[in-house]
Amino acid sequence: MAARDDPATDRAPDRGLVVVVEDESVIADVVRRYLTAAGFAVRICRTGQEGLAAVRADRPVAIVLDIGLPDMDGLDLCRRLRDGGDWTPVLFATARDEDVDRILGLELGGDDYLVKPFNPRELVARVRAVLRRAGGPGGAGAAALRVGRVRIDPGRRRVWVDPDPARPAAGGEEREVDLTATEFDLLLHLARSPGRVFERAGLLSAVWGYASAAGARTVDVHVAALRAKLGDASPIRTVRGVGYAADDR
Structure with a gap:
């Protein structure tokens, strides 16, 4: 120290x-x-x-x-x-x-x-x-949730991805994904309302704590980072001209 x-x-x-x-x-x-x-x-x-x-x-x-x-x-x-x-x-x-x-x-x-x-x-x-x-949001007792192949533990702030069931020959095990605090909260916010479409301004307000037109690109960059880390298991869908949703598929 x-x-x-x-x-x-x-x-x-x-x-x-x-x-x-x-x-x-x-x-x-x-x-x-x-x-x-x-x-x-x-x-x-x-x-x-x-x-x-x-x-x-x-x-x-x-x-x-x-x-x-x-x-x-x-x-x-x-x-x-x-x-x-x-x-x-x-x-x-x-x-x-x-x-x-x-x-x-x-x-x-x-x-x-x-x-x-x-x-x-x-x-x-x-x-x-x-x-x-x-x-966090959440806390030690917060229930885990799943959206598609992605499993989220809000209390421990950890995320795992299941292997692709369409490729059983590839085998593999559930893998943990390292996310920044902001990436985690963005994913959690979307996953808590599967299928709901969130506008970028609403995501800025809910996740970052502020909203501005200049910050809309920030949301896009974090979504791109999440998709890259989650790979083909990413549940995030772009709604053109509006924002994003997490689909439970």
Whole structure:
């Protein structure tokens, strides 16, 4: 753990540690003040390598990650974490507003995305929303549910896919699928109402906690990521011009 006299770390008792990987001192200090006021402990890291080491050592509840770091691309840092099996929620905060960066960041396993300059209150709200998603809906006693070949355990926040019954010669066993907190909650929200068509704005409000026309692409990217991970067992159906549904087939 980071030492208590570490000048880059503020300790607060309530909500856990947030690692902020940001090389711009003014922005880092503002983010630190607002997160600390909201009850989080904060560790500021100025480089990607420092951030990677802090995440691995301190096990934060969330990461606020700039993309344009001096030593490593923030997207690469996120990729390394996900490839290593670390699914700590990641909120990208960056001056790069290009759609390709936003999409790539979410495809790599980011949970949300803010473009600089941003309102620090909105950043705190987004961090809280990401943590609500990471903590569940559901609970330890929530009943498991199934949609098609996909089995979801809301209490343990785990997902499994059955082998394809149309290919018995292939054999195989049920496999577990690793999802980000946001991917899990999106799948769970759709699966709890099989066949119901959800508009993108409604999904943004229910899963991300906000709604905007600019965020509609975020839903599309997360659906694409879910489909890639679930493979041919994915129950998600696109309703052109409207949104998405999960079919129990």
